[in-house]
Amino acid sequence: MNILLYNPDNGVTHNFMPHLWMFLLQSLTPVGHRVFLVDGNAQPMDEKELVRYVQENHIGLVGIGAMTRMVARAYRMADAVRKVGVPVVMGGPHVTEVPDEPLGRDGGPRHADAIALGEADETWPLIVADAERGCLREVYAPLDAEGKERKPSLDNYPEIPWDRMDLAQFNLIKHFPKMARRILSQVGMTWQTFHLIPIESGRGCPYGCEFCTVTGFFGDSIRFRSDASVVNELLMLKSLEKRQKGKIAVFFIDDNFAINPKRTKSLLREIIARDAQVPWVAQISMNLLRDEELVSLIAQSGGKWIFMGLESIDSENLKSVSKGFNKPDEYASVLERLARHGLYAITSFIFGMDGDVPGVAQRTLEVIRSWPPGLPVFGQLTPYPATPLYDRLASAGRLTRPKHWLEFKPFVMAYTPLKLSIEQVKSELDQAWKSSYDPPTTASAIEWLEEKSLPDRILHLLARLAFRGIYFPQMKKRDWARVLFQNRSPILHLVIQALQTRFASRSKSSKNGRQGSADPAPPLNPTATRLGEATPPA
Numbered sequence: 001m002n003i004l005l006y007n008p009d010n011g012v013t014h015n016f017m018p019h020l021w022m023f024l025l026q027s028l029t030p031v032g033h034r035v036f037l038v039d040g041n042a043q044p045m046d047e048k049e050l051v052r053y054v055q056e057n058h059i060g061l062v063g064i065g066a067m068t069r070m071v072a073r074a075y076r077m078a079d080a081v082r083k084v085g086v087p088v089v090m091g092g093p094h095v096t097e098v099p100d101e102p103l104g105r106d107g108g109p110r111h112a113d114a115i116a117l118g119e120a121d122e123t124w125p126l127i128v129a130d131a132e133r134g135c136l137r138e139v140y141a142p143l144d145a146e147g148k149e150r151k152p153s154l155d156n157y158p159e160i161p162w163d164r165m166d167l168a169q170f171n172l173i174k175h176f177p178k179m180a181r182r183i184l185s186q187v188g189m190t191w192q193t194f195h196l197i198p199i200e201s202g203r204g205c206p207y208g209c210e211f212c213t214v215t216g217f218f219g220d221s222i223r224f225r226s227d228a229s230v231v232n233e234l235l236m237l238k239s240l241e242k243r244q245k246g247k248i249a250v251f252f253i254d255d256n257f258a259i260n261p262k263r264t265k266s267l268l269r270e271i272i273a274r275d276a277q278v279p280w281v282a283q284i285s286m287n288l289l290r291d292e293e294l295v296s297l298i299a300q301s302g303g304k305w306i307f308m309g310l311e312s313i314d315s316e317n318l319k320s321v322s323k324g325f326n327k328p329d330e331y332a333s334v335l336e337r338l339a340r341h342g343l344y345a346i347t348s349f350i351f352g353m354d355g356d357v358p359g360v361a362q363r364t365l366e367v368i369r370s371w372p373p374g375l376p377v378f379g380q381l382t383p384y385p386a387t388p389l390y391d392r393l394a395s396a397g398r399l400t401r402p403k404h405w406l407e408f409k410p411f412v413m414a415y416t417p418l419k420l421s422i423e424q425v426k427s428e429l430d431q432a433w434k435s436s437y438d439p440p441t442t443a444s445a446i447e448w449l450e451e452k453s454l455p456d457r458i459l460h461l462l463a464r465l466a467f468r469g470i471y472f473p474q475m476k477k478r479d480w481a482r483v484l485f486q487n488r489s490p491i492l493h494l495v496i497q498a499l500q501t502r503f504a505s506r507s508k509s510s511k512n513g514r515q516g517s518a519d520p521a522p523p524l525n526p527t528a529t530r531l532g533e534a535t536p537p538a
């Protein structure tokens with residue numbers, strides 16, 4: 001049977017990383033079936049195009065996965081596919097949280113023939129077998145012999161054959177502006193490809209923050225893959241990188257990569273011992289980063305960026321969402337520790353908590369400015385279904401849009417916080433994003449990093465320019481051209497330094513080759529390129 005796994009596009013960014021669930025289910029598909037993958041962020045399709053794809057490839061089963069945010073789009077695509085008689089199975093966090101919705105048991109329309117609840121590692125082969133026999137059940141749940149929910153062990157986690165998969169659609173170099181590619185090649189980063197690959201080393205987080213679906217979904221039973229299997233995957237990626245003459249970075253998508261510090265250290269030591277370092281990013285809660293040894297191992301094993309859910313600079317706010325283990329007084333010291341080891345932070349903040357008052361953006365920005373430069377991201381507190389937050393707000397009658405996902409509006413709250421209006425939260429978010437990614441802030445971040453290596457600074461600049469795209473529409477070439485123009489000051493600064501490096505290394509090699517024949521090119525003065533501040537955004 002031909003099977004299509006489809007992930008709808010998020011409408012915000014291009015593909016920056018493959019969705020792991022598709023590749024994992026593909027690896028877990030019993031032999032004898034052909035699996036097609038379509039990620040809407042890489043291959044945008046409307047309903048008609050998807051249906052045409054399904055028909056042309058004689059697809060017998062379509063599997064759709066989606067987060068809450070994209071589920072309305074996922075339903076529209078599922079409806080179109082079912083209309084032409086091809087069965088649809090849906091899975092992932094959202095349908096697990098509101099199973100009646102996709103099955104039309106809540107009074108709304110039906111969108112799926114079957115749903116897979118929770119982790120589908122063990123149920124997927126059954127679904128495929130039933131679909132082939134034409135007898136799909138409505139609900140597949142991972143249950144043990146006594147009918148209790150069973151969390152799959154990760155002992156036999158499959159090897160995902162990244163080296164045999166077609167990753168062309170996830171090549172990020174394609175999206176780099178030409179100028180960025182030229183600068184990168186000037187400093188020896190002559191990559192043909194650049195991929196960010198998701199790796200899962202473990203599942204589960206027991207912390208139970210009120211707004212988070214993870215503790216409910218993966219359970220508080222934490223499970224890990226063996227160190228050896230993770231390291232083998234890294235080594236496979238390293239050899240793929242060599243073959244492609246490209247660069248691969250890894251996103252450890254575990255919810256809390258250091259949830260068991262002893263195990264994390266053991267994995268990091270194994271990475272170092274087997275020379276399996278690739279640049280990596282991971283999510284780690286700030287309370288676990290007080291550990292100097294852990295941070296040092298992170299740096300030695302290739303760690304570059306750490307995503308931290310700091311959420312708020314106000315302890316009372318944090319307590320109100322069961323995240324009191326975050327200590328705002330310690331944020332600065334944790335971030336400075338990371339910076340000392342050459343690590344940078346993606347710091348995530350949530351506005352609209354009940355303790356927030358007007359001016360929350362300004363206060364948060366002032367604190368952020370006192371830290372080493374990082375990539376702050378801002379969002380509103382969102383009640384995802386089946387979270388304790390959703391239940392608390394629903395029972396207090398505070399949800400203004402109880403099914404906010406069916407009428408998705410970016411950066412708009414689904415309930416009214418106690419001390420701010422919904423519009424005020426939106427304008428606080430607007431201020432935070434504008435101020436964090438305006439050209440002078442970007443220029444001063446690059447200046448702060450003057451002591452770091454040129455490739456590090458170039459990547460930091462590219463990351464900043466890309467991250468602003470989470471808030472500011474930046475999908476078109478025209479948008480990018482404007483951003484590059486606005487940020488021309490740090491860009492030119494880095495270009496000149498890259499040229500200097502190139503001239504210096506060329507003249508060194510020509511001196512070595514033809515003793516004393518050529519004078520080195522006169523050094524360019526990088527400060528001479530500071531052509532005044534960039535103009536404010538148009």
Ligand code: B12
Pocket residue numbers: 010012013016017018019020021024062063064065066067068069089090091092093094097116118119120121124198200211212213214253254255379384385
């Ligand atoms: C990686 C990740 C991202 C990436 C996504 C890009 C990418 N290419 O992966 C990034 C960093 C961009 C991201 C962003 C966001 N994310 Co996110 N993210 C994750 C994370 C950490 C890992 C996802 C993953 O790969 N898991 C491993 C795979 C194997 O698990 P899985 O996807 O759940 O799949 C299993 C099952 O669900 C099931 N399954 C899944 N799909 C399907 C489909 C079929 C047909 C079947 C049969 C089974 C099935 O089978 C799989 C194997 O068991 C999860 C948390 C987590 N641990 O899952 C949060 C998570 C998915 N994210 C979440 C959220 C809220 C967001 C944001 C909205 C946050 C924000 N405020 O901005 C944004 C949305 C961005 C956007 N515009 O799309 C929530 C989603 C909650 C929900 N109900 O939707 C999660 C669960 C985390 C949380 N804190 O609650 N995220």
Ligand code: SF4
Pocket residue numbers: 205206207208209212213214215255256285309
């Ligand atoms: S620490 Fe992170 S993953 Fe764990 S429950 Fe809290 S928000 Fe979710």
